[in-house]
Amino acid sequence: MIFQMRSILTALGLFASIADSLELGPLRRREIFQQGASALVTAAVAPVSGASASSSSLENQDDDLRKLFRSLYSTKKLGQPAPVKIEWNPPSRDFSKLRYSTSSLSSKDGMIPIPKSGSLPRLPSWLEGHWLITYKFDGVSFPNGRDKISLALPGAGLGTCAVLPNVGANPAPFVQRFGSSSFVWNDDDSSDRAPTGPFNEPFVVEDVAYNLPRKLEGFWPEAKVGSVRVSTSAKSVDMGPACLVTGDGCSFEENPNLHGEHATRCQLEFQGPTRRGGLRMQHMDVSMVDWTTSTASFEGIDEFLMGRSFVQYNQEQELTSYYREYVSYERQLTKQPNGKLKGRTCVASFLPSSNEALALYSYSMKMYAITGEEATMY
Numbered sequence: 001m002i003f004q005m006r007s008i009l010t011a012l013g014l015f016a017s018i019a020d021s022l023e024l025g026p027l028r029r030r031e032i033f034q035q036g037a038s039a040l041v042t043a044a045v046a047p048v049s050g051a052s053a054s055s056s057s058l059e060n061q062d063d064d065l066r067k068l069f070r071s072l073y074s075t076k077k078l079g080q081p082a083p084v085k086i087e088w089n090p091p092s093r094d095f096s097k098l099r100y101s102t103s104s105l106s107s108k109d110g111m112i113p114i115p116k117s118g119s120l121p122r123l124p125s126w127l128e129g130h131w132l133i134t135y136k137f138d139g140v141s142f143p144n145g146r147d148k149i150s151l152a153l154p155g156a157g158l159g160t161c162a163v164l165p166n167v168g169a170n171p172a173p174f175v176q177r178f179g180s181s182s183f184v185w186n187d188d189d190s191s192d193r194a195p196t197g198p199f200n201e202p203f204v205v206e207d208v209a210y211n212l213p214r215k216l217e218g219f220w221p222e223a224k225v226g227s228v229r230v231s232t233s234a235k236s237v238d239m240g241p242a243c244l245v246t247g248d249g250c251s252f253e254e255n256p257n258l259h260g261e262h263a264t265r266c267q268l269e270f271q272g273p274t275r276r277g278g279l280r281m282q283h284m285d286v287s288m289v290d291w292t293t294s295t296a297s298f299e300g301i302d303e304f305l306m307g308r309s310f311v312q313y314n315q316e317q318e319l320t321s322y323y324r325e326y327v328s329y330e331r332q333l334t335k336q337p338n339g340k341l342k343g344r345t346c347v348a349s350f351l352p353s354s355n356e357a358l359a360l361y362s363y364s365m366k367m368y369a370i371t372g373e374e375a376t377m378y
Contacts, residue, residue: 065294065305069328072346072360081362083143086348088309088322088355118234119261120205121291124304126331127178128204130375131341131367134173135219138362148358154312154321154349155361158220159272162212162286162312163325164347166219167361174218175375177207179259208263209243212286216270223272226281230263239267264288283315302331322350324357329367339369 071084142149155161180203213225225245232240240257243250250258257263268284287310294305305328312321330342343365348357 065292065307065326066296068307069305069326072326072362073344081139081141081346081360083141084360085143086324086357086360088324088350088357117291118264120208120264120288121293121306121308123178123204123206123306124295124302124329125204126302127304127329127341128180130175130177130370130372132173132370132374132378133176133343133368134366135171135363136365137168137170138364140167140362141360142358143360144354144356144358148351148354150351152319153351153358154323155347155359157317157319159216159223159282159284160312160314160317160319160321161323161347161349161361162216162266162268162284163310163323163345164219164361164363165216165223167347169219171218171221173378174214175370175378176214177210177375178204179207179210180204203261205261207259208266209258212266212268213270216268216284220272223270225268225270227269229267230258230260231265232257232260232262234262239265242269280316285313285315287311300333302333304329320352322352324348324350341365341367343367 155167227242227244229239229242241249241255265287271279289309291308296303309324327345345363347361349359
């Protein structure tokens with residue numbers, strides 16, 4: 001097994017220091033990153049922007065997002081991601097400035113990526129509630145070939161891509177929650193993306209504090225989350241109190257914005273196994289720096305598309321990760337009974353040295369509505 005590991009690392013051209021800093025998974029995981037796409041791309045897709053704009057511009061964003069989804073899944077094999085070129089181009093800051101430092105988990109907000117939007121994407125009302133989700137790995141492609149792949153790529157190491165913490169795994173079903181929030185829009189709010197509609201209008205957003213810990217443990221059962229913190233304001237990246245696994249700091253009185261719409265940044269503290277054996281406390285800091293959405297209804301189907309850009313810092317590995325997640329949720333009114341949805345997610349993974357995605361990870365999802373009481377059983 002040791003000889004196998006050395007051979008793989010040598011083939012990838014990695015230094016031992018990089019290998020030691022990242023947690024590697026089972027052989028199946030390493031095999032994924034030795035397999036390449038059968039062909040390279042022939043055309044580029046325009047990057048998706050999350051900036052606020054006029055109605056005509058937003059319609060163009062919707063078109064771009066739909067074109068991108070069609071391009072990603074244009075191969076003959078259902079679910080297999082096509083080797084589409086995707087650029088990293090978030091509107092929040094210049095790419096070179098989206099960097100963390102080793103002190104970024106402190107109070108130095110200047111080191112933290114500032115999101116373009118101060119609130120989470122608004123989701124359709126039919127997503128509200130608890131969902132038991134099954135993820136199925138569909139495949140991976142390398143748009144620029146395998147020669148640029150390294151273990152520093154988001155998704156190559158366990159926990160280096162929070163939205164898919166263990167690429168290649170087919171986890172047991174786990175629960176995710178989308179909640180209704182009441183957003184009060186003020187004229188002096190510095191966020192440049194105001195939700196539409198009347199003041200105090202309830203709308204559905206992802207419950208980040210609830211979902212990310214469960215997704216991490218679902219994909220990586222050996223990891224155990226100890227606490228979670230989220231941002232609480234549209235004007236800054238200030239963090240709320242820590243919610244501990246013991247329940248301390250998690251009540252509405254102690255932490256009123258824990259499940260709110262401004263949770264574009266999330267910090268997780270968790271225990272995870274190391275490559276040398278044993279457990280150690282680890283820290284993950286994830287910022288959603290931009291997003292865009294699109295909705296459509298056709299032939300008895302409600303469809304919701306979403307693109308989101310993330311910058312992530314894993315403190316112990318001193319590793320900064322950049323990736324974009326493209327998600328679709330589909331409700332088939334004529335063929336599927338109420339309480340069942342289909343979904344798909346594709347993550348484009350970047351390195352600081354490349355402005356184009358070097359890997360695309362694709363999963364399909366099946367979602368079953370459950371009650372809050374049933375959710376406590378998982």
